[in-house]
Amino acid sequence: MKKTKIWIISTIFMVVLTGLRLEWLQYNLAADYPVAEQGVLDLRGWDSLTEHSLPLNGEWEFYPGVLPFRNGSSLSELQPPSQWIQVPATWNLKDDLYGKGKYGSGTYRLRILLDPDKGESYGVHITRIKSSSEVYINRQLLGHSGQPGMTKDNYTPLEKPYTMYFTIKDQSEIELIIQVSNFDGIRSGGIVHSVEFGLENALRKNIKIKENVLWIACVAYALHALYGFLLYVLGVRNKQLISFSMMIVCIIFATLLTDARLLYKWLPFTYIWGQKIVYIVMLSGAFFLQQLIKDKLPSWVPNRAVRVYKLLCCVAILAVCLLPLHIVKGHETLYFALMFIPCLLTPYVMYRSTVKQVSDNIFLFLAALAAVSSMIWLVIYEKARIEVPSYPFDLIIAMICIAAFWFKRFIGVSRDAQELAGILQKADKQKDEFLFTVAHELRNPLHGMINLSESVFDREQNKLGINSANDLHLLVKVGRRMSYMLNDLLDIARLKENQIHLNFEAISVHGVASSVLDMLRFMIEGKPIQLVNCIPADFPPVFADEYRLNQILFNLLHNAIKYSEAGEISVYAEIKGEWASISVADTGMGMDSETISRVFEAYVQAPLDSASFRGGVGLGLNICKQLVEMHGGTIEVRSESNIGSIFTFTLKLDTDGADGKLPALVPEAPDNTAVSHDVRASLDTSSPYTELNLTLPTDKIQLMIVDDDPVNLNVLKSIFANEHYDLFSAINGVEALALLETGVWDLIISDVTMPIMSGYELTARIRERFSIAELPVLLLTASNREKDIEAGFRSGANDYVTKPVNATELKSRVRSLTNLKKSVNEGLRMEAALLQAQIKPHFLINTFNAVSALSKIDRGKMDDLIDELTNYFRLGIDFQNSDRLVTLDRELSLIRSYLYIQQKRFQDRLQVVWEIDDNIQVEIPPLTIQPLVDNAVTHGILKRPEGGEVRIRVADIGQAVEISVSDNGMGIDEETLKHILDIKTNSRTGIGLLNTDRRLKRFCGSTLRVQSVVESGTVVSFSVAKKL
Secondary structure: OOHHHHHHHHHHHHHHHHHHHHHHHHHHHOOOOOOEEOOEEEOOOOHHHHOOOEEOOEEEEEEEOOOHHHHOOOHHHOOOOOEEEEEOOOOOOOOOOOOOOOOEEEEEEEEEEOOHHHOOEEEEEEOOOEOEEEEEEOOEEEEEEOEOOOOHHHOEOOOOOEEEEEEOOOOOEEEEEEEEEEOOOOOOOEOOOOEEEEEHHHHHHHHHHHHHHHHHHHHHHHHHHHHHHHHHHOOOOOHHHHHHHHHHHHHHHHHHHHOOOOHHHHOOOOHHHHHHHHHHHHHHHHHHHHHHHHHHOHHHOOHHHHHHHHHHHHHHHHHHHHOOHHHHHHOHHHHHHHHHHHHHHHHHHHHHHHHHOOHHHHHHHHHHHHHHHHHHHHHHHHHHOOOOOOOOHHHHHHHHHHHHHHHHHHHHHHHHHHHHHHHHHHHHHHHHHHHHHHHHHHHHHHHHHHHHHHHHHHHHOOOOOHHHHHHHHHHHHHHHHHHHHHHHHHHHHHHHOOOOOOOOEEEOHHHHHHHHHHHHHOOOOOOOEEEEEOOOOOOOOEEEOHHHHHHHHHHHHHHHHHOOOOEEEEEEEEEEOOEEEEEEEEOOOOOOHHHHHHOOOOOOOOOOOOOOOOOOOOOHHHHHHHHHHHOOOOEEEEEEOOOEEEEEEEEEEOOOOOOOOOOOOOOOOOOOOOOOOOHHHHOOOOOOOOOOOOOOOOOOEEEEEEOOOHHHHHHHHHHOOOOOEEEEEEOOHHHHHHHHOOOOOOEEEEEOOOOOOOHHHHHHHHHOOOOOOOOOEEEEEOOOOHHHHHHHHHHOOOEEEEOOOOHHHHHHHHHHHHHHHHHOOOOOHHHHHHHHHHOOHHHHHHHHHHHHHHHHHOHHHHHHHHHHHHHHHHHHHHOOOOOOOEEHHHHHHHHHHHHHHHHHHHHHHEEEEEEEOOOOOOEEOOOOHHHHHHHHHHHHHOOOOOOEEEEEEEEEOOOEEEEEEEEOOOOOOHHHHHHOOOOOOOOOOOOOHHHHHHHHHHHHOOOOEEEEEOOOEEEEEEEEEOOO
């Protein structure tokens, strides 16, 4: 804003403020009140007494150093008066040596002459007398503040306002005597403010008006402070709001402590703390004003100056609290200077910011001018001894200016928000289109990357190191997770465009829940979580789309697993009228109320830096909500932080009386269009697949078909009716497992969605006994999503066919699997894995480097190293020649060679201690001790820069031999130690602890014992029975 405009506005503003102030002065000072002369105030004939109270100003009789009602003397003995004194004014006592005429005691006397017919009830109001006073009306004590005394020791200071009402009858004169003592006020003493007198009603009215004006002002101030606090509490975390609100609170306290001194009526202040609190409040107000300016305009206030001023304010407040009052008052000029610094600097800073930065700051500049104007007039009142009722309007106008600033900012922000809303709506639509296009285009290359990574892993896994294998595994896992995100993006785009159509049918909720739980059961490996299906198998079917119901449950359960580290995740359902209420409950981290309110919004998830962030794009729950609403149901959530969450949705029950689900071979078509429920229509004879001329074995192949729907069973039997198969059927997983015990089977064909036991669980149970080659399993699934297909393969399925099935495709896949079963042989996988894991490329390279180095330094040591390396190779490879057990000496010889090589490489960092009992003859599986030693060296000792010690102990303990390998290395943490031998949580497949433990169990009936303390070391031991 231009300077000229600012000067014009500010000049007009100050003229208006000054005009209002002068009008207030004129109104309150224009009244022609009688004035006391030589101790007499004549009110006879003054008619306004019935309507107004008046100040008892003028000449009073004054008796210095006399308190007649305290020392036993009477006023009659002291007449004529010692002197006349002007009231209100400070006294000057000549015999005061310490207070410069302000310390001492004295008595004021005034005679008030009245018309007898004016009334009987009168009152006197004392605002402030320094520093203690007693009021006598016609020689009777009616009120006091503190206790006057002739010395400091026998007087009690207190400057509390008080009012006395009294009644006179048939009297035309009132004698008013005020005894005063002051031994604390350095700069003033005596009656320094007018004493107000009048008829009771008029006086009460006048006092009430003054107090109401103050209350209006304080309420106006308090509303602004309350707005600031509320905005901060409700989420606008701006420090300016706190500084502003605290400054307003200080203004309120200052107003109640100074003008009418109302606060003294309600709070039991002592004189000393009443004075000190005034200083503390004013210093605090200046402190918060400076902080407000710094927060609002940080570039305009030097940081060093702010820090210095803060320090001075804190020191000043501390000094006021700790120092005696007379010292504080002696330096009050410094305190007032400290208070006025920010008050005077604020208009200047606001003016500069308005000119050079933001034009809206003109309102803050005007508010600062109004506040400074109020302070200037207070100084004028004090110096000129002007007494008028409190004028709070300057500060109220300042508050209005501040409010105008915020309203202006609010209107501007609202206007900008409306403009941005239109832009954002357009951008949101473009964003959805872009995401849909990108997701669609990324699917094929992403699947190519995943397939290539899996192919490389399968082809090169015997050559890959552990880190490389883990990296490939992680690459595939990340790729699949990204594929899930892309599918969610595609679904959310289709939902927005209303491109998803539902194929309603009667669906078994128990069966869908079982299949989804089994699908996800493989995703909780490593987590102590239980997945529980609490829905009974006979729960009535719901009328829904099977594929979308599967998707809803999958998203809810996947979300529960993602945010749960332990506990139970359960699915249960109940009937509510014509609706099924289905719930997914977990004992995870739960949600706060803010998260609950937004949990079903798209793209909502935990912040990146929070403990609850689990990745994803935040679409799963939003998709669930939309799919449930498309079914005509509702979804809600109940949650509590650190306790868990319950998601509940409703679906319509199948009221047409369908028994279970309709033929599962006819789900929603892949292109999301409705299809006929005619089962035979699913046998698409116009398939692009070509019949393969594969020759079947002469003996009939045993096929088991598992499906809970009799119609589907009949359809499948009809497909294979002309094939060379013996067909058997089971209606659930339990019956299939029982049938499995009755013969030798070549292939299991199972539906995924079944009650009691899903196809995933059935496959996993089969895999507990049979490998993939021993008994192939083909799954029939209504969903072709990657999540469902992956779940099937993770459970152990060999292949899958998506429903509605194509007869030619199904028969071709069955032929492939049955031929595979006949052609594949179980090989010596364990022994091959041992050989491959034993020969570690990095170990060989490092050893050859050591040989090369010794060839130039010490050929003798080089020869020894080559001999040990040769022995290591010979013993490490010879185990492959069909012996499942080797002698202990042979194993120890291999270890000695290994440790000799490692000691040459690492020198003093590796110390070896042998404790071998004599004459021990025992056989153990090959490469049993060597992996334990390798772990101790690699993961224990060499992790420390200073190295450590490996101890190999073989002890005769009677009927058995105990073998242990211990180190003083890094140790293993407690959580890892719990699962180190757990095949479900240990993903390693090499010859480490897990493999060694399995071979010990298989060949020796023994097991590894692992003990460890972090930073202290690890002991791994086992026992082997002696030969009899």
